[in-house]
Structure formats: C-alpha cells, structure tokens
Amino acid sequence: MMIRNKDNLGIYVHIPYCQQKCHYCDFLSFDGCDESEYESYALALVKEIGMAKDSFSNHKVDTIFIGGGTPSIFPLPLMQKIVQALYESFNLDKDAEFTIESNPKTLSYDKIRGYKDLGINRISLGVQSLEEKTLALLGRIHDEKDVYENVNQIRRAGFTNLNLDIMFAIPNQRVSSLMDTLEKVVRLGPEHVSFYSLILEENTKMHTMFQSGIIQEIDEDTDREMYWRGIRYLEDNHFGHYEISNLACPHKECQHNLKYWSFEDYLGFGLGAHSFIDGKRFSNETNLNHYLENAENNRSQVLWQHQNTEEDNISEYIFTGLRKRAGLCMIDFENLFKISIDRIFGKEINRLIKDRLLLIEGEKIKLTEKGIDLSNRVMSEFILDK
Amino acid sequence: MSSTQEYIRNFCIIAHIDHGKSTLADRMIEKTGSVASRDMREQFLDNMDIERERGITIKLQTTRMKYKAKDGQEYIFNLIDTPGHVDFNYEVSRSLAACEGAILVVDATQGVEAQTLANVYLAMEENLEIVPVINKIDLASARIEEVKNEIEEILGIDTENAPLISAKEGLNIEDVLEAIAKYIPAPKGDKSAPLKALIFDSFYDNYKGVTVYCRIMDGSVKKGDRIKMMATKKTYEVTETGYFIPAPTSVDKLDTGSVGYLTASIKQISDARVGDTITLADNPTKEPLKGYKKVIPMVYCGIYPAEGEKYENVRDALEKLQVNDAAFVFEAETSVALGFGFRCGFLGLLHMEIIQERLEREFDLSIIATSPSVIYKVTKTDGTVELIQNPTNLPPVSEISFIEEPIVKANIMVPNMYVGSIMELCQERRGIMHNMEYIDENRVILHYDMPLNEVIYDFFDALKSKTKGYGSLDYELKGYSKSNLVKLDVLLNKELVDAFSMIVHESKAQSRGKFVCEKLKEVIPRHMFAIPIQASIGTKVIARETVKPMRKDVLAKCYGGDISRKKKLLEKQKEGKKRMRQFGQVEVPQEAFTAVLKYDDKK
Numbered sequence: 001m002m003i004r005n006k007d008n009l010g011i012y013v014h015i016p017y018c019q020q021k022c023h024y025c026d027f028l029s030f031d032g033c034d035e036s037e038y039e040s041y042a043l044a045l046v047k048e049i050g051m052a053k054d055s056f057s058n059h060k061v062d063t064i065f066i067g068g069g070t071p072s073i074f075p076l077p078l079m080q081k082i083v084q085a086l087y088e089s090f091n092l093d094k095d096a097e098f099t100i101e102s103n104p105k106t107l108s109y110d111k112i113r114g115y116k117d118l119g120i121n122r123i124s125l126g127v128q129s130l131e132e133k134t135l136a137l138l139g140r141i142h143d144e145k146d147v148y149e150n151v152n153q154i155r156r157a158g159f160t161n162l163n164l165d166i167m168f169a170i171p172n173q174r175v176s177s178l179m180d181t182l183e184k185v186v187r188l189g190p191e192h193v194s195f196y197s198l199i200l201e202e203n204t205k206m207h208t209m210f211q212s213g214i215i216q217e218i219d220e221d222t223d224r225e226m227y228w229r230g231i232r233y234l235e236d237n238h239f240g241h242y243e244i245s246n247l248a249c250p251h252k253e254c255q256h257n258l259k260y261w262s263f264e265d266y267l268g269f270g271l272g273a274h275s276f277i278d279g280k281r282f283s284n285e286t287n288l289n290h291y292l293e294n295a296e297n298n299r300s301q302v303l304w305q306h307q308n309t310e311e312d313n314i315s316e317y318i319f320t321g322l323r324k325r326a327g328l329c330m331i332d333f334e335n336l337f338k339i340s341i342d343r344i345f346g347k348e349i350n351r352l353i354k355d356r357l358l359l360i361e362g363e364k365i366k367l368t369e370k371g372i373d374l375s376n377r378v379m380s381e382f383i384l385d386k
Numbered sequence: 387m388s389s390t391q392e393y394i395r396n397f398c399i400i401a402h403i404d405h406g407k408s409t410l411a412d413r414m415i416e417k418t419g420s421v422a423s424r425d426m427r428e429q430f431l432d433n434m435d436i437e438r439e440r441g442i443t444i445k446l447q448t449t450r451m452k453y454k455a456k457d458g459q460e461y462i463f464n465l466i467d468t469p470g471h472v473d474f475n476y477e478v479s480r481s482l483a484a485c486e487g488a489i490l491v492v493d494a495t496q497g498v499e500a501q502t503l504a505n506v507y508l509a510m511e512e513n514l515e516i517v518p519v520i521n522k523i524d525l526a527s528a529r530i531e532e533v534k535n536e537i538e539e540i541l542g543i544d545t546e547n548a549p550l551i552s553a554k555e556g557l558n559i560e561d562v563l564e565a566i567a568k569y570i571p572a573p574k575g576d577k578s579a580p581l582k583a584l585i586f587d588s589f590y591d592n593y594k595g596v597t598v599y600c601r602i603m604d605g606s607v608k609k610g611d612r613i614k615m616m617a618t619k620k621t622y623e624v625t626e627t628g629y630f631i632p633a634p635t636s637v638d639k640l641d642t643g644s645v646g647y648l649t650a651s652i653k654q655i656s657d658a659r660v661g662d663t664i665t666l667a668d669n670p671t672k673e674p675l676k677g678y679k680k681v682i683p684m685v686y687c688g689i690y691p692a693e694g695e696k697y698e699n700v701r702d703a704l705e706k707l708q709v710n711d712a713a714f715v716f717e718a719e720t721s722v723a724l725g726f727g728f729r730c731g732f733l734g735l736l737h738m739e740i741i742q743e744r745l746e747r748e749f750d751l752s753i754i755a756t757s758p759s760v761i762y763k764v765t766k767t768d769g770t771v772e773l774i775q776n777p778t779n780l781p782p783v784s785e786i787s788f789i790e791e792p793i794v795k796a797n798i799m800v801p802n803m804y805v806g807s808i809m810e811l812c813q814e815r816r817g818i819m820h821n822m823e824y825i826d827e828n829r830v831i832l833h834y835d836m837p838l839n840e841v842i843y844d845f846f847d848a849l850k851s852k853t854k855g856y857g858s859l860d861y862e863l864k865g866y867s868k869s870n871l872v873k874l875d876v877l878l879n880k881e882l883v884d885a886f887s888m889i890v891h892e893s894k895a896q897s898r899g900k901f902v903c904e905k906l907k908e909v910i911p912r913h914m915f916a917i918p919i920q921a922s923i924g925t926k927v928i929a930r931e932t933v934k935p936m937r938k939d940v941l942a943k944c945y946g947g948d949i950s951r952k953k954k955l956l957e958k959q960k961e962g963k964k965r966m967r968q969f970g971q972v973e974v975p976q977e978a979f980t981a982v983l984k985y986d987d988k989k
Contacts, residue, residue: 012947199941220937244940260947274947281950306950316949319956355914374914376939380959 009059010259011090013045013082014270015071016288019106023139023209026201028272028286029069041271041288042078044295046085048269051298053089056267061086062093063256063266065101070126072102076114083118092119097161097255099124104142107150112157122254123154124163124194130181134170137215138198139205144184151188161252163192168226170198171206171215178226179233186237191252195230196245197223224373244323244372261320263313279308310337311384314344319379327366341365348381391577391643395570396464396601397517398481400506401491402499402858406521409553410491410562411449411465415632417559418451418463448587448599448645449632455567463566464645466586466601468505474733475862476681476713479508480661481586483677484601484645487515487570489562490543491553494520494528497536500799500831500858506541517565518545524552532826540825573643581605581613582671583640583664588655590709594626596652597634600664601645604671608639612667613650616674620657621667622650655712681713683731684792684863685738685842686775688719688756688885689745690727692976693967695752697726703749704728707741714741719776723885723969724754729776735842754967754979757888760838763790763866777887780873783924791869792838794861799831804853808832811848815840816891835864839889843983874899874928876906877920881970886982895921899929902982909978911962912936917972 014028017038021031064086071079079100086092099122100115107125115123129135130144154162164185168178185193200207200217209215218226231241239247243261246254259266268275272286282305285291294301308316314337321328333341342349349365352358357371357378371378401407451463466485468478482488488509492498509516518537520530534545547569549561587599607613607627614621628636629646640646652658660681663674691700704716715731732738738758745751757777764772764780765787774780796817800808805822809832812819817834824830836845841861849857874895876886890898899921906919910933921929941952966973 197940224937260949266947268947274949276947276949283948283950312953315956316953319953320949357914370914372940373937374939376941376956376959377914377936380956380963383953383956383960 007058007060008062008093008264009056009090010063010065010256010264010266011061011086012256012266012268012270012273012275013049013064013066013071013086014268014273015041015066015068015074016271017041017068017073018070018103019073020139020141021205023137023205024198024201026204027069030288035075038074038078040292042074042082044292045082045270047295047298048301049082049085049089051300052267052269056090059091059265060093061090062096063259064092064096064098065256066099066120067101069101070103070106071100072106072111076111080114080118083120087119097122099163099254099256101126102150103140104146104150107153109153109157112150112153112159116157116159121159122161122163123159124165124192125150125154125190127164127185128167129170129173130184131173131177134173134177134181137172138167138170148188151190160191162190163194163254164188164190165194165196166230167196167198168230169218169223171210171218173218173226175222175226175229178230182230182233186234192246192248192254193234193239194246195227195234197227227373228369241325243325244375258324261323263317263320279313281306281308313337315383318345318382322365322367322371322375322379322382325366327361327364329363330360330365331363344384345382352378352381391575391641392572393459394462394464394573394643395487395566396466396485396573396643396645397487397489397514397566397570398466398468398485398509399489399491400468400502400509400516401521402493402496402502405491405493405496405499405502406553407467407491410489410519410521410551410559411467413553413556413559414463414465414563415449415451416556417563418453448630450629450645451631453563453567456564457567459567461567462644463563466645474737475504475508476679476733477587477660478505479512479677480584482509482512482514483661483675484584484586485512485514486573487517487566489566490516490518490537490541491521492518492533492537494522494530494533494550495525497529497533497829498540498825500797500860503540503799503831504797504860506543515570516541516543517562517569518543518548519562519565520545520548520550521553523550524555524557536826575602575642576604577606577642579604580669580671581607581611581664581666582675583607584675585615585658585660585662585664587660588658588712590655594649596655596658597647597649598652598658598664599645599647600640602640602642603675604642605666606639606641607648607664607666613648613664614667614670615658616663616665616670617659617678617680618657618662620652622652624648624650655709659712681733683713683715683733684838685732685734685758685760687730687732687738687758688721688724688727688776689716689730689742690721690724690754690756690885692752692754693964699749700728700745700751700753703745703751704730706749707744711741713737721756721778721885723883724756724967727754731775735846752976754885754976756885756979757983758842759889760792760842762792762871762889764788765790774889777873777889778884780889788868789871790866791871793835793864793867794838794841795864796834796836796841796859796861797831798834798849798857798859799825799829800849800853800857802828802830804857805830805832807852808849808857811845811852812836815845816893836861837867837869837891838863839891872923874902875922876902877918877922878906878910878969878972878974879915879917880920881972883969883974885979895923896928899923903929903931905981906974906978907931907933909975909981911973911975913972915971 016029017033018029018031098120100120101124103126127147128138200210234247241247242253265277271291272284274283282302284301285303330341356368359368399407449465453461453463455461466481468481537543537545549558549565551558582604583600583602585598585600588596590596609624611624626636626649627640628634661678665671691697708714713733716728719729720726742755745753759775762774764774766785767787812834817836820833822830822832870892871889872892872895874888874890876883903919903921912933916935917933919931920927966975
C-alpha cells in the first residue's frame with residue numbers, strides 16, 4: 001500500500017515522570033523519583049534513539065513531540081542530551097515543528113530559554129483550568145498565577161507557538177466557571193488550545209472519590225453544553241476547530257498530532273511509546289525496569305507489533321480521519337486503497353447521513369456536530385471484520 | 387449366563403437429588419466386580435454433563451451385576467436407574483414397572499423430601515417391595531433414628547432391617563446387596579407364553595439405530611425374531627440382544643424375567659416409545675402391558691437462532707435431540723421479531739432448560755428462547771375450541787368466549803420457618819391451598835392447586851430463594867379451569883415485539899407489565915433517540931418506561947499516537963452491536979429475552 005509522505009517522519013519521545021500524579025491521571029507516568037532516576041532513563045532513551053539511527057537515514061523528520069508525564073521536570077542538561085541524540089540520529093527538516101510538553105511550576109525562564117536554544121519551537125502547557133478550586137480537585141501542583149508567570153516567560157523567551165491544555169466536565173465544575181477559564185485563556189493569547197473532557201479512569205484517585213460518593217460525574221447534557229459553548233466561544237475568538245479536541249489560530253495546527261489522524265508515519269521512543277511505520281504498528285516495553293535493562297543489554301524495546309492488514313488500514317484511515325473537522329477526502333481514499341469508500345461502506349454511510357451523524361461536502365466526508373457527540377458510534381461502523 | 391428366573395432381582399433406586407443414588411450405584415457395581423474400580427468414572431451411571439453438573443439423573447442407565455450371596459447362591463442383579471425429577475414422572479413410572487423392588491435411599495442428615503415421596507408413591511402403585519437404606523451415616527450431622535422414624539411415619543415402611551451405609555465411604559454396601567437378594571422377590575412370568583416385553587427406555591446411535599431397553603415379562607426374544615410394537619403397530623427383525631454390564635454385551639437371547647436390550651434397525655425413538663409392549667409379530671401376546679401413554683408436552687417456548695447463527699444448524703440439532711427424546715417435540719414457526727425459528731414442547735421447565743443448555747453446550751449454538759407458555763384452551767364465540775401454546779396466536783378478544791388454563795396439583799415441602807413466606811408466594815401466584823401436613827416438628831408439606839403458567843415463570847427460583855434452597859416442589863397436571871386471562875404485549879419504540887408477548891392473568895398484568903418494562907429498560911442500551919417501552923393489553927398501555935437518548939459517546943484523548951487502544955474500543959463496540967437484535971430502529975441485546983423471565987430477589 002502506498003503511504004503518503006513516505007519520506008517524512010514524526011518523532012515522539014516519552015518522559016514518564018511527574019512531580020505529583022494528578023488525581024485523574026492513568027497515563028504511564030511516575031511521581032516521587034529523584035534526579036539519578038531521571039538520568040538513567042535519559043541515558044536509556046539516548047541509547048534507544050542511537051540504535052534507530054541507520055534505519056531512518058532516508059527519512060526527513062518534520063515533527064518532534066516530547067511528551068509525558070512532564071518532560072519539563074527534567075533538568076535542562078538531561079534534555080540537552082536527549083535532543084542532541086535526536087539531532088545525531090535523524091535529518092531534521094529546517095521547518096520542523098518541535099514541541100515540548102510542560103506543566104506550570106516545573107518551568108523557569110532559564111529552562112525555557114534553554115529549550116529555545118535547543119531548537120524547540122513550540123511549548124504545550126498543561127493548564128487544565130484557571131480556577132483554584134478546580135485545580136485543587138484535579139490534584140494539580142500549580143495555581144492560576146503560576147500559569148500567568150510561565151506564559152510570560154515563554155513569550156519573553158521568544159516562543160511564538162504555544163498550546164494550552166484545557167479540561168472540561170470536571171466534577172463540580174459549572175458551565176460559567178468553564179467559560180471564565182476560557183475567557184482568561186483567550187486573554188493569554190495562545191496559538192493553540194487543546195480542549196478535552198475529563199474521563200474518569202479506573203485506578204485513579206478521582207475514581208475512588210467518585211465511588212465513595214465524594215464527587216459526581218458531570219451529566220451528559222452538561223458535558224455537551226460545556227463542549228459546544230467552549231468551542232463556539234473559542235471560534236468567535238479566531239480559533240479554528242480543526243480536530244475534535246483541538247483548536248488553533250491559522251497555520252498553527254499541531255503538525256505532530258495531525259500525523260496521528262492523517263495516517264502518516266511516526267516513531268516513538270521511551271517507555272510504552274507507540275510507532276506507526278510503513279503500515280506496521282508497534283509499541284515499547286511498558287515496565288520501567290525492563291526498559292532500563294533492555295537498554296543496558298542493547299536489546300530492542302519493542303514489546304508488541306502488528307502488521308496492519310488492508311482491512312486494518314482502511315478502518316484506521318477512516319476513524320482517525322473523521323476526527324479532523326475537515327473530514328476525510330474520498331478521492332484521497334480511493335487513490336490510496338484503489339477502491340471507493342462507497343463500495344465498502346455505502347450502506348453505513350447512507351444510514352449515518354440519514355441519522356444526521358455524517359455529511360458529505362464536495363469530496364469530503366465528515367462528522368456533523370451530533371456526529372462528534374456520538375463519534376465512537378459512528379467510527380465503530382467503519383471497523384471491518386478480520 | 388445360566389441363572390434361572392428364581393435368582394434374578396430387578397430393582398431401581400429411589401432418592402432425592404444429592405441423597406447419594408449415583409454414588410451407591412457406583413459402589414454396587416464396584417463391589418460386584420462389574421467394572422474394575424480403576425475404570426470407574428465418578429458416578430458411572432450419570433453420563434451426561436448437564437446431569438453431572440446438576441447432580442441429577444435424567445436419562446436412564448441400566449446395569450447387570452452378579453452377586454454371590456451369603457446363602458451360597460449366585461444372583462443376577464439388574465439395576466434400573468430412574469430419573470430424579472418431576473418432569474420425567476412417566477419415565478420413572480415405566481422403569482418402576484420393570485422392577486420387583488426399589489431401594490429407597492434417604493440422606494441421614496436431610497430426611498424424606500417431596501421428590502422422594504412422589505417416587506415412593508409411584509413405586510407403591512406398582513406394588514414394588516421397598517427396601518429402605520439410610521445413607522451418609524458417616525456425617526456428624528446424621529440423625530439416623532429420627533430419619534428412620536420419619537420413614538416409618540410418613541411412608542409406613544418398616545426400617546428395622548434397613549442397611550445403614552455411607553456410599554461415599556463404601557461402608558456397609560454388602561448389607562444392601564444382601565437385602566436385595568433377601569427381600570426383593572424374583573420376577574414372575576411365564577416362560578412358555580408368547581413374548582411380552584416392556585420398553586422402559588431407548589437411545590439412538592448412528593450405527594445401530596435405536597437400542598431398546600426392555601424387561602421380558604413373558605416368553606423370550608432372540609436375534610432373527612420378528613417383533614411388533616403393540617402401540618405403534620410397527621414390526622422389525624431383531625438384529626441383536628444383550629445385557630448392559632454396564633457396557634452393552636451381546637447374548638443369544640433374553641429370557642423371562644431378565645432385563646436387557648435389543649436392536650432391530652429401528653430408525654426413530656418415537657417408534658419404540660417408553661411404555662410400549664414388544665411381542666412377536668407371528669405369535670403375539672393377547673393383551674399389551676398396562677400403563678402405556680404417549681407423553682404430552684406441558685410447556686412450550688420458541689427457540690430461534692441468535693444473530694449470526696444459522697437456522698439449519700438449529701434445526702439439525704433439534705432433530706438430533708428428538709431422535710433420543712420422544713417427549714420433546716418441535717415444529718417450524720416464524721416470529722415477526724425473531725424471524726424463522728421453532729416452537730418447542732417440553733415435559734416441564736427442567737426439560738426445557740436441559741434442551742436449551744444442550745443446544746448451547748453440545749451443539750455450540752447461539753439461540754434465543756422466548757418466554758415459556760402452557761397450552762390454553764380457547765373457546766371461541768362460534769363454539770369452536772382452539773389450543774393455544776404461542777401467545778401470538780391468541781384470537782382477537784372479540785372472538786373469544788372464554789379461556790381455560792391448565793391447573794396442577796403442587797406439593798411443596800418446606801421447613802417450618804418458611805411456611806409463612808411460601809404461603810404468601812403461593813397466594814401471590816394464584817394458588818389455592820388444600821391442606822398442610824406436618825412431616826415432623828420441623829417440616830411441612832403444603833398442598834396447592836396452582837395454575838401451571840404461574841409455576842413455569844419463576845416459581846421454582848422464588849421457592850428456592852425464599853427457603854434458602856431447602857424448599858422442594860413436585861407437581862402433576864390436574865385439569866383445566868376457566869380463567870380471566872389476557873395477552874400482554876410489549877412495544878418498543880411504539881412497535882410490537884411479538885417475541886415478548888405473554889398470556890397472563892388479568893390481576894397480574896399490571897405488575898408483570900411493569901416488571902418487564904423495568905427489566906427491558908435495564909438491558910436495552912441507550913440509542914441516539916429516546917425509546918419508549920410499553921406494556922399493553924390490546925390498545926391500552928398499562929406500563930411504560932423510557933430509555934433516555936445517548937447524548938455523548940466520544941473519546942477525546944488519543945494519547946501519544948496509541949491508535950490500537952482506540953481501535954480495540956471501537957471493535958468492542960462493534961462486537962457488542964453484533965449481539966443485538968434489530969427491532970425496527972431499536973437494538974435489543976439477546977439477554978433481554980432471559981432477563982424478563984428471571985426471578986428478581988428484590989421484588
């Protein structure tokens with residue numbers, strides 16, 4: 001199968017550490033670790049990156065995303081080593097988007113300035129809310145003022161591409177308090193906003209609070225009101241809604257995230273990192289000790305892999321593509337798979353259009369607003385049997 | 387095998403579930419050396435998985451044993467095992483008719499139970515010599531003397547010489563064998579008379595056709611004889627005769643008084659019906675044996691292939707089951723909601739459950755079973771009478787003059803402390819109490835007349851639940867009685883789903899309708915639109931619930947390019963959808979059909 005932008009590659013680097021685990025978090029991250037542990041991990045990462053060197057010499061890397069966890073928890077010299085390893089092993093496009101994820105209170109002006117010097121050109125800041133009560137409930141380590149301070153520092157260091165993560169449907173949150181947060185966000189003037197609802201995951205502190213009745217889940221009607229009012233407000237303030245949970249000023253869409261939704265290649269490094277290369281999905285070791293041992297013994301970190309079948313490719317192409325507000329292009333689909341989408345899913349598409357979940361605009365097929373609310377339902381229609 | 391009629395002993399074992407019938411049978415087989423103990427499976431006689439799991443015997447197994455008694459004589463013992471459940475009363479009565487005696491096994495910790503009573507009465511009707519045996523005497527909670535008194539008082543059976551045993555530990559098994567030789571009479575019967583043999587069981591296999599289990603009452607039968615089934619009038623040539631030891635072992639002929647099998651290229655189990663008399667085609671006996679009747683199903687339900695299951699597979703499986711089960715009937719039917727399927731008739735609820743389970747386990751089929759129904763007699767305004775076993779076929783109200791429903795005589799045995807709550811339960815199920823008998827200071831038998839349609843829903847589950855498992859029930863059909871019955875329909879999203887329709891008493895319609903609506907609300911997933919669930923009688927809605935529409939089903943976060951996690955979720959969602967039945971716009975999970983039948987403790 002033909003993959004578009006065959007020579008381009010996105011890189012993801014996972015830093016699984018935080019100062020303190022948030023109450024809602026079930027991601028692969030650890031808190032309460034010291035700098036020596038950070039260092040062993042960084043060295044293992046450098047080794048993993050080095051081992052990939054020869055396999056991708058023909059690729060041009062056009063996005064890098066250092067995510068977590070909280071990558072900004074690492075001392076600058078460690079981050080320098082990791083970034084250095086990336087530069088040594090890959091050909092970086094001169095216009096590449098290079099993002100680091102960070103959390104307020106783990107940043108300083110010097111650190112941010114250091115990122116700039118390393119060639120990082122986009123910072124994603126985990127704000128979540130600008131309301132003290134809500135921040136406390138989420139178990140965030142920062143307050144509203146920390147956010148303002150860090151945003152100022154980021155701007156002062158010369159960053160012109162900033163994302164703020166904002167969460168809604170947080171227990172006890174009111175629509176009005178969300179709108180307050182969004183007003184403040186707009187005043188802060190980021191180029192990009194990630195806007196997503198809290199999901200109560202099992203084995204989190206928040207889930208325990210929920211089970212013991214201390215907090216209640218936001219009902220679906222309020223959840224949807226928050227979502228759509230938030231989206232409309234941000235749209236009114238010149239953000240474009242380009243993906244279910246992402247908005248951006250013109251030309252500031254996150255190129256790395258778009259790779260996930262556009263069926264493009266990406267390579268992940270670090271604990272539990274996922275990759276998609278030439279139609280093959282694979283992911284890394286998720287046990288930290290095993291990860292470190294593998295690195296020590298120069299073993300591969302790949303724990304799981306799956307060569308996509310054509311059916312997998314078709315299903316994934318559609319359900320990832322539908323996350324984009326622009327939808328997916330039926331002509332691109334046909335060029336890629338040598339069969340029209342109608343031939344495979346005509347019946348499903350017609351039903352979904354009739355149910356007002358999908359709509360067709362020119363060559364594009366996309367979710368309606370109702371389709372966004374029920375997107376899992378829509379997307380599951382495009383899963384092909386094995 | 388050269389034993390004369392005088393030394394043959396034909397007997398069965400009567401016991402309540404779990405009282406140790408199968409274990410005792412195993413020990414006897416072991417003791418007489420019929421099977422080397424290393425070849426024994428646990429409980430040799432119960433050879434169906436479902437029976438093993440439930441600890442009850444449904445299908446008969448027969449075993450011939452040789453026993454050298456203390457009097458120096460060698461005896462032939464024919465153990466004829468009997469099914470242990472009320473649904474199979476007729477089969478029990480026919481295997482009893484093949485015996486001269488019965489061993490009554492009573493659990494020393496439990497005492498006499500309703501099921502035991504019913505079978506002992508059957509044995510008494512057949513004039514069998516009853517040998518009581520007290521089992522499980524090794525247990526600390528054994529109360530031997532009390533149980534002996536119970537047997538004497540309730541059943542009027544002398545227990546003075548009753549063997550006290552532990553089948554599990556193999557204790558005093560010899561006493562049982564001696565008692566059989568000593569107390570059970572030898573079979574009567576005239577060797578020189580024309581052949582007269584009783585069919586008490588049969589099974590089918592692909593190679594030999596039907597194997598008939600029979601007891602020779604008069605005369606003898608051998609290979610090459612032309613035989614005739616007196617009820618079905620069919621004739622066959624015998625291809626083999628033999629004994630079960632317990633594996634089938636062929637012999638030259640079966641003589642008067644003996645128990646064995648014959649094969650005769652019989653194609654269907656329904657051609658060799660239990661209770662029928664076998665005689666010689668050319669030299670027939672004058673009168674057939676008494677007591678033959680064609681078994682009639684009492685409970686019906688629809689069985690349909692579940693989504694993705696083939697109609698033909700279900701049909702083939704039903705045919706295979708029927709070959710071995712003359713009491714099970716089925717015919718094709720169509721449901722608007724479920725498509726093509728079958729109307730199936732059973733002896734009772736357990737029989738129904740067994741067939742359903744066998745379809746799922748042995749044949750690996752995925753099926754939907756509709757609410758069980760009894761047979762109603764509907765007298766129409768034009769004077770004609772229709773028998774209705776599918777609620778969908780009930781004529782319009784305007785054409786009905788009156789409806790009659792089957793009534794059973796139910797005997798319910800419960801510990802004292804539960805009498806109040808069971809009487810309440812029976813009353814709630816429209817039962818009419820006749821009397822109450824005290825078995826001892828702790829236990830009571832309640833005699834009720836109850837509509838069968840109340841018994842088949844969830845009565846047994848309710849009884850068990852309300853008595854912590856100690857209550858037991860047996861019932862037999864008493865007759866039909868006029869009743870104020872209505873058809874309760876269920877509408878999903880304003881559309882009638884015929885598979886949910888049921889016939890209920892008018893006084894129960896409201897609560898039943900409410901229950902069904904509530905249950906369906908629990909199991910039907912939310913859709914994009916609100917789904918009204920209504921229960922109605924005719925056009926009148928008597929209960930209503932609504933499944934609220936789904937407003938949100940979206941996963942916002944896709945973490946670090948982990949597409950596989952998201953895909954798994956979508957696959958699961960799609961898989962769940964496959965197990966749904968589509969009724970108009972509404973998707974209903976398969977479990978909805980059983981959910982509306984289940985007894986609910988909280989109610």
